[in-house]
Amino acid sequence: MAGEKAGISKKKVPLVCGAISAEAAATIRSRAKKMESPAFCLGEGYSYYPRLCAIDDNRFDYFEPGYALKDISVRLNGRHQFLNGATAICAYRRLCDRTGIPYREETVRSVLRKISWPARFERIATAPDIIIDGGHNPPAFETLVKAWRDYYGKQKAIYVTGILSDKDYPKMIEVIAPILSHVIVTEPKAGDRVRIEEVAEAFRERHEGVQTELIKDNREACVRALALSGGEKPIVSAGSLYLVGYIKDTILEYLKPASASAAQRYNCSQAWQGEKGSLWNSGCTSGRARRWRSLPSLSFLWIRRKTTTTLRVLIPVSTTWFFIVDCRSSSTRTGVYFFGAARETFGANGFFRR
DSSP states (O other): OHHHHGGGOOTTOOEEEOSOOHHHHHHHHHHHHHTTOOEEEBTTTBEEEEEEOOTTOEEEEEEETTEEEEEEEEOSOSTHHHHHHHHHHHHHHHHHHHHOOOOOHHHHHHHHHHOOOTTSSEEEETTTTEEEEOOOSHHHHHHHHHHHHHHHTTOOEEEEEOOOTTSOHHHHHHHHGGGEEEEEEOOOSOGGGOOHHHHHHHHHHHOTTSEEEEOOSHHHHHHHHHHHHTTTSOEEEESOHHHHHHHHHHHHHTSSOSOHHHHHHTTOOOEEETTTTEEEOSOOSSSEEOOOEEOSSOEEEEEEOSSOEEEEEEEEOSSSEEEEEEEESSOBOTTOOOOGGGGGGGTTOEEEEO
């Protein structure tokens, strides 16, 4: 197989190779020598050193003989992305050497910091953290579990899945079960390859300590996961590319005001300004409002009325949504999470678009 892969090499064109076995590397180097192509293999022509695993901000150093680029931030999650990033840098440097394109370190940093790959250990929200991953085979699940432990340690997840029956789901269940506290099996839109009853039963048989629910309707499955989370326990969805896109859209749909009138009544016609997302109030009909004040992780506003004083706090939960909580001197409702029409019941507490 390595010999076939090496067939991509062209005469006197640099060849960059990532992490492979010693035997495969020898085959590729032999092919490169025949083609008079300089070979840059991991550990010889270039290397990397992981500095930090922090979700959406992973950092590593890049090295090659006579050159180093340190503290590079890569948005893609998982330790394997350090290797991917380092291999991309090596290839970019070879391209610049060969074509005369100016090599710019700021370009490397900007691209790796901004790059995104939907449904690859993608965090779509915080409070709670919601992770979606399109992995649908045992090796992909092994990578997912490694990444989960890097970022969440021993913390366990609420799991929403719709694994197709033609996949190796017994092995996939065995791999992912140790990081789960609760399983919700739902139905992906994938025709006759769907037998979710079998998948749910496999979870129950193999892991009695993990509570498993079967909820065919995707929307109801999302609502149930959010309710179980209580805004704190992380949620992960993986096992089917048919499902994760729908899960993403559905969960974010639930982070909306119950109605336009509710948004207006809750005084949520604010605008975001500045790089840090500072917030200002466009008007308060029922009380006197001061300018929004911002901290690194939240914004807040005092609203003073004749009989009460309200502290309105906005907590960012994703790049698109924030959670609003009102703390009144006469009635404190902090920490209340709710979804769907029920948010009308709890006054101003709710999720809104930025």
